Amino acid sequence: MKQRWALPHLAVPITLTVLVLGAQLASAPALSDPVAGVAPPSLRLAVPWLYLALAPLFTLWDGVSMLSMSRLHGFLLGLAVLYSAWRVARFISLRHAPTRPAAHRFAVLREVGTLVLALLLLAAFLVAGALWHRPMLSLAGVDPQDIVADFHSHTNLSHDIRDTWMRNFDAEASRRWHSRAGFDAVFITDHNISSRESRVAIRQSGTASTVLCPGIEMSLWRAHIVLLGDTGPVERQRYRSLDGLLRLLATSDSAYRALSVASLPEYRRYQWHRLDQLAAVGLDGFELVNASPKANELTRAETDTVIGIARTHNRFVVGVSDSHGWGATSMVWNLVRSPGGPPADLCGAVLGQLRTGFSAVRIIERHRLRPDDWWPMWLTPIGVVWETWRALGWALTAGWLIWIWAWALLRRRPRSS
Structure with missing residues (x-):
């Protein structure tokens, strides 16, 4: 047999x-x-x-x-x-x-x-x-003069984390997550919170492999604006109208020593027809790639539109994780040039480079099935x-x-x- x-x-x-x-x-x-279009040839994904x-x-x-x-x-x-x-x-x-x-x-x-x-x-x-915060792909082959940064992430101080299964995802957990993905710096931008606890965690992580930088995500009139920098308390009620929104964008640097970034999906849903106006009045940058599913809907044509507006007004564009602690997939990284190697004040160096405008950041994103790819939804x-x-x-x-x-x-x- x-x-x-x-x-x-x-x-x-x-x-x-x-x-x-x-x-x-x-x-x-x-x-x-x-x-x-093309990423630097030295870059690769390190596989655990x-x-x-x-x-x-x-x-x-x-x-x-x-x-x-x-x-x-x-x-x-x-x-x-x-x-x-x-x-x-x-x-x-x-x-x-x-x-x-x-x-x-x-x-x-x-x-x-x-x-x-x-x-x-x-x-x-x-x-x-x-x-499961499982082993994840990380960005490798980065030029020593580049800082790998994330400009939008959350901890359990945000309302949409604290009462979920990610309730233990604090600043240190966010630092570990980003460290495993290959980031040098991450801005902690909890919803409407610029808290003493966040700044303590940021100071304590100063010598860690990934540095935590201060920020805040503001819920304003038909828009979410990420402020990058140690803003201190922000009086949100002053900016709950269109005039208030425009006033914040015009004065965020002088009033709060912070750079303003229009966040997805809100600007796509509610402010698409006035992106030129937002950039002209003082908005510093746009999220071009956001890994959150609800914010990951930009088509290629819409992406090109935002790039065109940012280039015209010399505003930077960034990709963000918008991490809320779920899973272990990094979809996008940002390369910020730092001639001479990593500075002592990593957060300050990143913010200083962002002030130069459109050429400040190079976005690196992973290949994936996109919302406007030719595959029918049911396939x-x-x-x-x-x-x-x-x-x-x-x-x-x-x-x-x-x-x-x-x-x-x-x-x-x-x-x-």
Whole structure:
């Protein structure tokens, strides 16, 4: 008696292998610059050993984490459509097979069990991806004269963190998160809070690998404005109208020694028609990339519009994590030039460079499935896998192929000839 592979069992791993390798023929750069187009050639993503060992799981966590909100809705819709199509196709393939009456009852129970198992696996994937501060890809190969910065992040002092499962995500936790992603400096910009606790944490982290810098995110009239710098208390009621908003943008530097940044998604939703006016009156910069799903909706055409306005008025553009502690995926970094190497006052050096305007920052973002990519919303699950494969690189491609064939071996069914 001998064992042999059944051809149907080889079809899936062979197909997946062809697709993964085919994606490398249509590969996309893992990193890019939304302004210049091409990232510096020295930059790369450093891959932790556990990330590489569990490549399919970790890369898909990243791919889903970088989806916009509209794409996340498409992801769930697409999973429902694809699951239904799979079960209907299976039913059609088996309907002519001879069955006993008891088998029909068993088939119904099996379908219910399969659905419950699928929902549990999906829930486990999403919850684990959101809660586990797992090993993450970090930016490497940075020029020693560049400071890697994040200009918008939150801690548990913000109202939308303190009562969630991320309630323990304090300033030190944010520092660790950003350190693992390769940041040199991160601005802590809690909602409407410029607190003594934040400044204490910032001072204590002064000698750490990632420096915490002061800031605040202000909720104003149909806009969220990030103020970068140690503002002290800000009287928000003075700026709760259009005139108040314009007054803050005009005086933020003199009144609070802070630079103002228009935050996503609010300026896209409510201020799109007056971006020129905001920049002309004194807004210092725009968020061009924001990793929060609800703020990650800018199309390529809209991105080019913001870049054009920023260039015309000599305003800087930045990419931000808008981190609230969930997950472990860094989607974007900023390179701020610091001739002569890292200065003693990292935060001050970054702010000083931002004052030079449009050329102050170079944004580096990861390849991902975007809201305006050609994939239909209901095919988002396939689209996110394909775009993930295109940017893998050969080490992570090998990780995928090993798991594909390991899975095939586990499903091997011996047959006697």
